[in-house]
Amino acid sequence: MMTTVLALVVTALGGAPAPAFDPALPARKDVLATLQAGHPRLLAGADTFPAIARLARDDPLAGAWYAAIRKEAEALLAKEPSRYEIPDGLRLLATSRRVVDRVYTLALAYRIEKDARYAQRAFKELAAAAAFPDWNPRHFLDTAEMTHAFAIGYDWMYDALTGEQRGVIRGAIVEKGLTPALAVYRREPRAGGWHRVRHNWNQVCNGGIAAGALALADEIPDTAAEIIEHALASFVLPSREFAPDGAWAEGPGYWRYATQYHVLFLAALTSALGTDFGLSDAPGLAETGTFPLYMTGPSGQTFNFADAGAGAIRAPQMFWFARRFQAPVYAWYAREHARPEVLDLVWFDARGDAASAAALPPARHYRNAEVATLRSAWNDPNALFVAFKAGDNKANHSNLDIGTFVLEALGQRWAIDLGADDYNLPAYFGAQRWTYYRLRAEGHNTLVINPGRKPDQDPRAATAITRFAAAPGRSFAIADLTAAYKEWATSVARGVALVENRAVIVQDEIELPAPGDIRWFMHTRAEIAPAPGGATLSLGGAALAVKILEPAGAAFTVMDAVPLPESPKPERQNENKGVRKLALTLPGAARGRIAVAFIPLRGDKAAPPPPVTPLSAW
Numbered sequence: 001m002m003t004t005v006l007a008l009v010v011t012a013l014g015g016a017p018a019p020a021f022d023p024a025l026p027a028r029k030d031v032l033a034t035l036q037a038g039h040p041r042l043l044a045g046a047d048t049f050p051a052i053a054r055l056a057r058d059d060p061l062a063g064a065w066y067a068a069i070r071k072e073a074e075a076l077l078a079k080e081p082s083r084y085e086i087p088d089g090l091r092l093l094a095t096s097r098r099v100v101d102r103v104y105t106l107a108l109a110y111r112i113e114k115d116a117r118y119a120q121r122a123f124k125e126l127a128a129a130a131a132f133p134d135w136n137p138r139h140f141l142d143t144a145e146m147t148h149a150f151a152i153g154y155d156w157m158y159d160a161l162t163g164e165q166r167g168v169i170r171g172a173i174v175e176k177g178l179t180p181a182l183a184v185y186r187r188e189p190r191a192g193g194w195h196r197v198r199h200n201w202n203q204v205c206n207g208g209i210a211a212g213a214l215a216l217a218d219e220i221p222d223t224a225a226e227i228i229e230h231a232l233a234s235f236v237l238p239s240r241e242f243a244p245d246g247a248w249a250e251g252p253g254y255w256r257y258a259t260q261y262h263v264l265f266l267a268a269l270t271s272a273l274g275t276d277f278g279l280s281d282a283p284g285l286a287e288t289g290t291f292p293l294y295m296t297g298p299s300g301q302t303f304n305f306a307d308a309g310a311g312a313i314r315a316p317q318m319f320w321f322a323r324r325f326q327a328p329v330y331a332w333y334a335r336e337h338a339r340p341e342v343l344d345l346v347w348f349d350a351r352g353d354a355a356s357a358a359a360l361p362p363a364r365h366y367r368n369a370e371v372a373t374l375r376s377a378w379n380d381p382n383a384l385f386v387a388f389k390a391g392d393n394k395a396n397h398s399n400l401d402i403g404t405f406v407l408e409a410l411g412q413r414w415a416i417d418l419g420a421d422d423y424n425l426p427a428y429f430g431a432q433r434w435t436y437y438r439l440r441a442e443g444h445n446t447l448v449i450n451p452g453r454k455p456d457q458d459p460r461a462a463t464a465i466t467r468f469a470a471a472p473g474r475s476f477a478i479a480d481l482t483a484a485y486k487e488w489a490t491s492v493a494r495g496v497a498l499v500e501n502r503a504v505i506v507q508d509e510i511e512l513p514a515p516g517d518i519r520w521f522m523h524t525r526a527e528i529a530p531a532p533g534g535a536t537l538s539l540g541g542a543a544l545a546v547k548i549l550e551p552a553g554a555a556f557t558v559m560d561a562v563p564l565p566e567s568p569k570p571e572r573q574n575e576n577k578g579v580r581k582l583a584l585t586l587p588g589a590a591r592g593r594i595a596v597a598f599i600p601l602r603g604d605k606a607a608p609p610p611p612v613t614p615l616s617a618w
Contacts, residue, residue, distance in 0.1 A: 020240075021236060021239060021240045021243070021282050021283060022236070023236065023277055023278035023279060023281065023282075024277070024278065025229075025232045025233060025236075025277055026229075026232075026277065027229070028225050028226060028229040029225070031225050031228045031229050031232070031273075032217050032221055032224060032225050032228070032273070034273045034274045034275065035214075035217050035218060035272060035273060036271070036272055036273070036274065037218070039154075039155050039156070039158035039159070039215075040155045040156050040158070041155060041214070041215075041271055041272045042151060042152060042155040042156070042211060042214060042215055042268050042271060042272060043152075043264070043267050043268060043271055043343070043346055044156065044271065044346060045271060048346060049108075049111040049112060052066070052108070052111075052112060052345050052346065052348075053112050055345065055348060056112070056345070059348075059350065061335065062345060062348055065338065065340035065344060065345060066112070066345060068340065069105055069108060069109065069340070069341075069342060069345070070109050070112075070113070072105050073105045073106050073108070073109035073118055074109075076102055076105065076106060076121055077117060077118075077121050081124050081125045081127075081128035081129070082095050082098050082099050082102070082125060082128060082129060083095070083128070084132045084133065086136065088423075088424045090138075090139055090424070091136070091139050091141075091142060092135065092136035092139065092142040092146075093139065093141055093142045093145065095129075095142075095146075096135070096141075096142045096143075096145035096146040096149065097145055099125060099126070099129050099145075099146060099149040100145055100146075100148055100149040100152075101341075102122070102125050102149075103122050103125060103126065103149045103150075103152050103153045104149075104152060104341070104342040104343070105342060106118045106119070106121055106122035106125070107119070107122055107152060107153060107156040107157050107342075108156075108342045108345070110122065110156075110157055110160060111156060111157075116160060119157045119160035119161070120160075122153055122157060123153070123157070123161060123165050123168075123169075125153075126149070126150060126153050126168070126169055126172070127165075127168055129146060129149070129150070129172070130150075130168050130169065130171070130172035130176075132176070134176055135147070135176045135177060135180075137180040137192070138192075140180070140181075140184070140192055140194055140201070140205050141201065141204050141205065143176065143177055143180060143181070143205075143208070143209075144177075144181075144204050144205040144206075144207070144208030144209055144261075145204065145208055146176070146177065146208075147173060147176075147177030147178070147181075147208045147209055147211065147212040148207070148208035148211050148212070148261075148264065150169055150172055150173045150177065150212060150215075151173065151208075151211035151212045151214070151215040152211070152215075153169060154166065154169045154170065154173070154215045154216070155215045170216055170219065173212045173215065173216060174216070174220065174223070177208075177209060177212045178209065178212055178213060178220075178223060178227060181205070181209040181227060182223070182226065182227065184205075185226070185227070185230035185231075185234075195230065195231075195234040196234070196237070197237065197238075197396075198237045198238050198240070198241050199238065199241075199250055199254070199258065199395075199396040199397075200238075200250060200254050200257050200258035200261070200396070202234060202235065202237055202238045203235070203238050203258045203259075203261040203262045203265065204257065204258075204260075204261040206231040206234055206235050206261075206265060207261035207262065207264040207265035207268075208261065208264070209227060209231065210227065210228060210231045210265050210268060210269070211264060211265075211268050213227040213228055213231075214228070214268050214269070214272040214273075217272070228269075231265070232277060232279070235265060235279060236279070238258065238262065239262075239279055239282035239285070240282065240283075241368070242282055242283065242284030242285045242287075242288050243282070243283040243284040243368065244283060244284055244367055244368065245284055245287050245290075245366055245367055245368075246284045246285070246286070246287030246288035246289070246290055246291050246366070247284075247288075247291055247366035247367070247368055247369035247371060248288070248291060248369060249306075249368065249369045249391065249392060249395040249396070249398070250306055250307075250395060250396050250397045250398075251304060251305045251306030251307065251308045251397060252291065252292055252295040252296075252302045252303065252304065252305075252308060252313055253302070253304060253306070253307070253308030253309060253313075254306065254307070254308065254396075254397055255288075255291055255292065255295075255313070256292070256313050256314075256315050259288065259315065259317050260315065260316075260317055262317075263317035263320045263321070265279075266279055266280050266320075267320060267347075280324060285325075286321075286324075286325040286327070288321070289318055289321040289322070289325070289327055289329075289330035289333070290360070290364070291366065292313040292315065292318070292333065293329070293333055293357065293360065294364045294366070294373045295313075295371075295373065295387065296312065296313065297375075297385040297387070297406070297408040297413065298375070298380060298381050298382065298383045298385050298408055298411065299381070299408050299411060299412065299413050300312050301408075301413055303371070303373065303387035303389075303406050303417070304406075304417045304419050305371070305389050305391075305399070305401055305404065305417060306395070306397040306398050306399060306401070306420075307397040307399070307419075307420035307423075308397075308419055308420060309419045309420070310413070310416070310417065310419060312337045313337060314337050314338060314339045314341075315334065315337070316334065316338070316340075316341050316343035316344045316346075316347055317343075317347075318330045318331065318333050318334035319331055319334045319343075319344065319347035319348055319349045320343075320347045322334065322349045322351065322352065323347060323349055327352075328349070328351035328352030328353075328356055329352045329356040329357055329359075329360065330352070331349035331350070331351050331352040332351075332352030332353055332354065332356055332357060333352075333357070334349070335350075335352075354378075354379045357378050357379060358377075358378040358379050360378060361470055362374070362375045362376065362377065362378065362470070362475070363375065363468075363470035363475040363498070364470070365465055365468035365477060367464075367465075369389070369391055369395075370389060370390040370391040370392070370463065370464050370465050370479070371387065371388070371389045371390075371391065371465075372387070372388050372389075372465055372468060372477035372496070373385070373386070373387040373388075374386050374387075374388075374470075374475045374476070374477070374496070374497075374498040374504075375498070376498065376501035376502075377501070381411045382409070382410050382411050383408075383409075384408070384409045384498060384501060384502070384503075384504060384600065385407070385408040385409070386405055386406070386407050386408075386496055386498060386504045386598075387405060387406050388403075388404070388405040388477055388479070388494075388496040389401065389402070389403075389404060389405075389479075390402055390403070390463040390464055390465050390479035390480075390481065391462070391463060392461070392462040392463070393457060393458065393459050393460060393461045393462070393484065394459070394460055394462065397420075399438070399439045399440075399443075399444065400434060400439060400440050400441045400444070400455060400456060400457040400459065400484075401417075401441065401444040401446065402441075402446065402457055402461060402463050402479075402481055402484040403441075403444075403446035403447060403479065403481045403484065403492075403494045404417065404444040404445045404446045405445050405446075405496055405506060406445070407504060407598055409504075409542070409544055409598070409600040410542035410543075410544070410600050410602075411540065411542065412526070412539045412540045412542050412544075413525075414524055414526055414537055414539065414544050414598065415445050415522050415523065415524060415598075416445075416523050416524060416525060416579070417444065417445070417523075418438045418443055418444075418523060418561065418574070418576060418579065419438065420438065421436050421437075421438040421439065421573055421574050422572070422573075422574070425570070425572055425573060426570070426572075432570060434454075434455040434456075434459060435568035435570045436570060436573050437561070437562065437563050437567070437573055437574075437576070438573070438574060438576075440455070440456050440457075440563075440567070441456040441457045441484075442456055442519070442521060442563065442564055442567060443523075443561070444521070444523070445521060445522045445523055446494075446521065447481070447485070447492065447494075447508060447510070447518065447519065447520060447521075448518075448519040448521065448564075449485050449488040449489055449492075449510075449512070449516055449517070449518055449519070450488045450516045450517055451517065451519060451564045451566045451567060452566050452567075453566065453567065453568050456567075457484040457485065458483060458484055458485070458486060458487065461483040461484040461486070462483060463479055463480060463481050463482075463483050463484055464479065464480065465477050465478065465479045466478055466479060466480050467618070469618075473499075473500050473501075474497060474498070474499055474500070475497065475498045476495055476496060476497035476498070476618050477495070477496050478493060478494070478495040478496075478615050478618060479493065479494055479495075480492075480493055481493060481494055488512060488516060489510060489511060489512050489513075490511045490512065490513050491509070491510070491511040492508070492509075492510050492511075493508070493509045493510075493615055494506065494507070494508050495507045495508075495615045495618055497610075497618065499610040500610075502599065502600070502607045503597050503598065503599045503607060503609065503610055504597070504598040505549070505595060505596070505597050505598075505610055505612075506595075506596050506598075507593065507594065507595040507596075507612070507615060508520065508592075508593065508594040508595075509592075509593050509614070509615055510589075510591060510592050510593075510594075511590070511591045512589070512590050512591065513590075514590060515588045515589060515590045516588070516589065516590070517585065517586070517587050517588070517589075518585070518586040518589050518592060518594075519564075519583060519584070519585050519586075520583065520584040520585075520586075520594050520596070521559075521581050521582070521583055522581055522582045522596075523561055523579055523580075523581045524537060524539075524579070524580060524581065524582065525539065525578055525579055526538055526539035526544070527539065528556075528558050528580060528582065530555070530556055530557075530558060532555070533547060533548050533554075533555070534546050534547040534548050534556065535556050535558075535582060536601070542600070542601075543600075543601035544598060544599070544600055544601060545597075545598070545599045545600075545601055545606040546582065546596060546597070546598055546599075547596070547597045547599065547606075547609050548584065548594075548595075548596055549595040549596065549597055549609055549610075549612045550593045550594060550595040550612050551586065551592060551593065551594065554584055554586075554594075555584075556582045556583065556584055557582075557583045557584075557585070558580055558581070558582065558583070559580065559581050559583045560576075560579075560580055560581075561576035561579040561580060561581055562575075562576065584596075593612075593614075595612045597609040597610060
C-alpha cells in the first residue's frame with residue numbers, strides 16, 4: 001500500500017517551474033516569540049464567538065446558517081462517536097473528516113449557547129478517536145485532518161474541558177499527530193515525503209499538523225517550534241504554485257481541498273502568532289479566488305478537469321480571501337455556494353453582489369495551469385460558456401485531457417467531463433492509470449490519433465495556450481497541443497472561440513508525418529439526433545445545433561462512452577451509463593482541419609454558422 005500512496009504524493013514533483021517566492025522565515029528560536037496567550041487562538045479569538053452570535057441575530061442569512069449548524073449539533077448528541085474504519089484498506093480519511101466536521105459543529109454550538117452538553121459530546125468524539133490504534137500515518141492526509149480536529153477541539157473548548165480531558169486530547173495530538181509528522185520532517189526512513197511536494201498533500205499535511213502544534217505551543221514549545229519551522233519552509237513550495245494569476249493545476253476540485261488547508265495554515269498562524277510571515281503575499285494568491293468563479297459555468301457546474309466532479313465549489317476560505325485581499329466578489333461567491341459550514345460564520349463577509357461579478361471580464365486565460373474560459377455573460381443562466389485547457393499531463397491528479405473542453409448554453413451542460421473514476425481501482429495512481437477510460441484522451445472531449453493500447457497522449461507532455469484574446473464580438477484561445485501527440489503528429493493546434501455571443505467554434509489543425517487515423521470526440525448526456533453535416537442535441541427542454549464546418553462531407557457517428565476496440569479494457573472501471581459521444585473520424589489522413597460549431601437553438605432556427613478561417617488568422 002505504501003507504494004501506491006507515494007505514487008500519488010510524488011506525481012507533481014515535475015511540471016512547470018514556479019516563479020521565485022522566498023519569504024523571510026524566522027529561525028526556530030524565534031518562531032513562537034509572538035504566541036498569543038490563552039485560548040481560543042486558532043482561527044478565532046475571545047471576541048470571535050460573541051461577534052458570531054450578534055451576526056446570527058442581525059443577519060438573516062447568517063442566522064439561517066447558524067440555525068442549521070445548531071440543529072446538526074443537537075442531532076449529534078444522540079449519535080455514536082466515530083469508529084476506526086478503513087473500508088478500502090488504505091484510507092481512514094472519511095472518519096477523519098467526520099471528526100473534523102463534528103468537532104467544529106459541536107464546538108461552535110458550545111461557544112454560542114454556553115451549553116456543556118455540546119462540549120461533552122465533542123469530547124466523547126475526540127476520546128473515541130484518541131483511543132484509535134493510530135491515525136493512519138501511511139496515508140498522512142488522514143493523520144493531518146484528525147490532528148486538525150483535535151486542535152480545534154482543544155483550543156475552542158479549552159475552558160469546558162477538565163485537566164484530565166485536556167490530557168487525553170493533548171496526548172493524542174502529540175503521539176498520533178505530531179510525532180509521525182516529525183519523522184517526516186526529519187526525513188527518517190520510510191516516513192514519507194509529503195513535505196517536499198507542491199500539491200494538496202503539502203497544504204493538508206502541513207496545515208493540519210501546524211494547527212496541532214499551535215494549539216499546544218505554550219505547553220510543548222520545543223516540539224511546536226520545530227514543527228512550525230519545518231512547516232513554514234515546506235509550505236513555500238505550494239505557495240509558489242498559485243503564480244502568476246491564481247490557477248491550480250490539480251483542477252477546481254482539488255483547488256478547494258488545497259486552499260482549504262492553505263488558508264487554515266495562514267489563518268492559524270495569524271491568529272496564534274499575529275503573522276503569517278509573508279506567506280499570504282505569494283504571487284497569485286490574491287487572484288486565486290477568481291479561479292472558482294471562472295471555472296463555474298452558468299449552470300453552476302464547474303469545469304472539472306483532472307480528478308474531479310462537476311459539482312459547485314463550496315469554500316468558506318473564499319470569505320477569508322475576500323477579507324485578506326479586499327475582494328468583495330469572493331464573498332458574494334461564497335454566500336451563493338455555501339453549504340454552510342462553521343468557518344462560513346467565522347469568516348463571514350456581507351460585501352459583494354451579483355453586480356460585482358458581472359463587472360468581471362467575461363473571458364480569462366490562466367497561465368501555468370493553461371486553462372481558459374469564455375462566456376457571453378455573467379449572471380445569465382442561459383449564457384453561452386466554454387472552458388478549454390492545454391496544461392501539463394504530469395500535474396498531480398491530471399488526466400490525459402490536453403485539449404479538452406466543456407460547453408454550456410440555454411442552462412444545460414452539453415459537452416461534459418466524466419470526472420474521476422474510483423481511486424481504489426488497481427494501480428489507479430500507478431502503472432495502470434492510463435488504461436482507464438475516464439483518464440485517457442478517448443474519455444475526454446479532445447483528439448485521439450492512431451488509437452491503440454498505449455497512453456493516447458504523452459503522459460509527460462506540457463502544453464500551453466499560445467494566443468488568447470477577449471474582445472467584444474469574439475473571444476478565443478488557441479493552444480499548441482503538439483507535445484501531447486508527438487509520437488503520432490508533427491503539429492496539432494486547437495482553437496476555441498466564442499463568436500458574437502451566439503456560437504462556439506472548436507477548430508483543430510493537424511499534420512501527421514504519414515497518413516493515419518484522426519478521431520474527434522465529445523461526450524454528452526443529451527439526446528443526439530444525427531443530421532447531414534452535424535447533429536441536434538436535446539437536453540432539459542433545450543436544443544443545440546452542432547455543425548461540422550470542415551471537412552466538407554464529414555458526418556458524426558454516435559458512440560457509447562466506452563473504450564475503443566484498440567484500447568485497454570480494465571475491469572471494474574465506470575461504465576459511464578447515460579453518456580454517449582459524438583465522434584468524427586478522418587481515416588488515412590496526413591493533415592486536416594476539423595471545425596465544429598455549436599449554436600443554441602432559439603425557436604425553430606439556429607443562427608447561421610460563423611465562417612471558417614485558419615487559426616493563424618484568428
